[in-house]
Amino acid sequence: MSAWSRMEEARQAIAAVIEEFLARQGYEELVPLVQVEVPTEPGHGDLATSFALKVAGRMRRSPHELLQELESEWSKVPAVASYEIAGPGFLNFTLDTPWMALVIDQISNNPAEYGNTNVGHGQRVLLEYVSANPTGPMVVVSGRAAAVGDTLARVMQASGYRVTREFYVNDAGNQIATLGHALALRLLELDGEDVESTWPDNVYPGDYVKGLAAVYRDEHPGLEASRLGESDWPDLGVWAAERIRQSHEQVLKRFGVVFDSWFSERKLRESGGPQAIIDRLAERGCVLEQDGATWFQSTRFGDDKDRVMIKSDGTFTYFVPDAAYHAGKFDRGFDYVIDLLGPDHHGYVSRMRAVVQALGYPPDRLEIMIVQLVRLMRGQELVRMSKRGGNFVPLEDLIAEAGVDPTRFFFLERAPQTPMDFDLNLAVLRGSENPVYYVQYAGARIHSILRQWRESGLDPVPLDLGLLTLAEERELIMLLARFPDVLMRVAKERAPQHLPRYLMSLAAAFHAFYRVGRILDAQPSLRQARLALIEAVLAVNTRGLQLMGIEQPQEM
RNA sequence: GCGCCCGUAGCUCAGUGGAUAGAGUGACGGACUUCGAAUCCGGAGGUCGUAGGUUCAAAUCCUACCGGGCGCACCA
Numbered sequence: 001m002s003a004w005s006r007m008e009e010a011r012q013a014i015a016a017v018i019e020e021f022l023a024r025q026g027y028e029e030l031v032p033l034v035q036v037e038v039p040t041e042p043g044h045g046d047l048a049t050s051f052a053l054k055v056a057g058r059m060r061r062s063p064h065e066l067l068q069e070l071e072s073e074w075s076k077v078p079a080v081a082s083y084e085i086a087g088p089g090f091l092n093f094t095l096d097t098p099w100m101a102l103v104i105d106q107i108s109n110n111p112a113e114y115g116n117t118n119v120g121h122g123q124r125v126l127l128e129y130v131s132a133n134p135t136g137p138m139v140v141v142s143g144r145a146a147a148v149g150d151t152l153a154r155v156m157q158a159s160g161y162r163v164t165r166e167f168y169v170n171d172a173g174n175q176i177a178t179l180g181h182a183l184a185l186r187l188l189e190l191d192g193e194d195v196e197s198t199w200p201d202n203v204y205p206g207d208y209v210k211g212l213a214a215v216y217r218d219e220h221p222g223l224e225a226s227r228l229g230e231s232d233w234p235d236l237g238v239w240a241a242e243r244i245r246q247s248h249e250q251v252l253k254r255f256g257v258v259f260d261s262w263f264s265e266r267k268l269r270e271s272g273g274p275q276a277i278i279d280r281l282a283e284r285g286c287v288l289e290q291d292g293a294t295w296f297q298s299t300r301f302g303d304d305k306d307r308v309m310i311k312s313d314g315t316f317t318y319f320v321p322d323a324a325y326h327a328g329k330f331d332r333g334f335d336y337v338i339d340l341l342g343p344d345h346h347g348y349v350s351r352m353r354a355v356v357q358a359l360g361y362p363p364d365r366l367e368i369m370i371v372q373l374v375r376l377m378r379g380q381e382l383v384r385m386s387k388r389g390g391n392f393v394p395l396e397d398l399i400a401e402a403g404v405d406p407t408r409f410f411f412l413e414r415a416p417q418t419p420m421d422f423d424l425n426l427a428v429l430r431g432s433e434n435p436v437y438y439v440q441y442a443g444a445r446i447h448s449i450l451r452q453w454r455e456s457g458l459d460p461v462p463l464d465l466g467l468l469t470l471a472e473e474r475e476l477i478m479l480l481a482r483f484p485d486v487l488m489r490v491a492k493e494r495a496p497q498h499l500p501r502y503l504m505s506l507a508a509a510f511h512a513f514y515r516v517g518r519i520l521d522a523q524p525s526l527r528q529a530r531l532a533l534i535e536a537v538l539a540v541n542t543r544g545l546q547l548m549g550i551e552q553p554q555e556m
Numbered sequence: 557g558c559g560c561c562c563g564u565a566g567c568u569c570a571g572u573g574g575a576u577a578g579a580g581u582g583a584c585g586g587a588c589u590u591c592g593a594a595u596c597c598g599g600a601g602g603u604c605g606u607a608g609g610u611u612c613a614a615a616u617c618c619u620a621c622c623g624g625g626c627g628c629a630c631c632a
Contacts, residue, residue, distance in 0.1 A: 040574095344627070441595080511596065
């Protein structure tokens, strides 16, 4: 039995009593139905279970009858202060406050690791996110993926997974030649030629290539732009892509997002990865020649149509190196492969799954999450962003305008697969409308109180956590005890939004407590207990923000 | 046409088959002689897109439909 928090310990103690009861009655197979949960409604206690409703039918007993037979057991569970049978057969527990208050000791013993669990069991996870094409500045939706991926990585790591964070760089193929084409044109422009009036349709028109052209010219003093031809585009493109990739790395770093690994498509191609994957698929009889092209029979694995791998002109489709890349992830020994993809890639999911399945890897170990679109708003007005038109809002500008902390908080607050509106007018507000400051303000207030305590010169007295009896203190204790559950849930469900929401409720509970409970001018023993309480709140708040990549300022 | 995501308070969004569906924000009414009012307290605000089905119990699962977004290439 491994309990990582007071709340979990209480939950397990209660569940154990019920499970033993079921076993005694000869219904061991019903044990999995026993769930003890934190109820949504405050009036329903600290923990509740509806197991009686679930098993009554199978046992041919009434829920109330079962609950009454268990009544004598609850006095033996130290975590339980009282219980209540409610409604059609719910069992609601009120937990013992002093018993739960020991969570404060637990936190102060190891504040930096409180909340850690081992639900990941040391499994190796490859988390791929952002993977923005190195053909232009990083856009806002990539920022969302960056925030989500980074926080998932941090929380999963805290939950016992071994996480590798990887950025896949599409630095090969047609788009790189196209980028090289754009660079060649901008170099001509530097020589005074008019390229705008004859700009080709598919070539990236964005201004950012102009800056790259200037750098390129500085590095190549003897360059004659007029002699550059189509055969030079790929090399120019590779050069430009690497520059842009570096700029991505810089922006991400400023955003607090750092990768363990940057995986180059070009190197994958150079090492023969694409052909190797086709050979492996062919060995398994999943490859077909037709109409002068080579196809992968992905329909045999649930895709809606077969996919071309080698075009009739002899080149690979984009899909092939990507397939090789994904197979490689499993070959590298990862237990779970998680992709955060942009919404423009979701037509892509089924063929990727097909490849994994065709090669005999466990298909459920590939998890693909679609991070949905971000609509930038200024109040009611939609801010347009389209890469094609060269008119878009780079992540860099968003961070500069709104700040890293609010931006990350906004991105993390919503479920990743939900399309979201990001209101710039709201994000730049430094006031109460902006939730990130609400959370940080709670921490800053605690810092301030602790500062004054240190400066007061008053002596500490022995700690008695049993003095924390106010409803507001109790609420804080229960929330602190739930923190490990929150992190565990974020990790297991890959659902970062639970963390900011938890921190909002922790901050709210603290602010409410602050209104009714004096700290520094309370009686010495009560003061000591309350100081321990708010120190624990600060520790959890700081840790939670840190997992979101957000600072906890000491003053605001 | 096919696939995926989303329809929940005026707005932005949570919600794990359970009890009276929540939070923030906006609007309204209150609270600073007191450790930070970037705060707190209060009421108001809902046919959970619609209609069926499964279940003791559905916002949640299933089916059909309606609305919005995105994707459906021998592009990347």
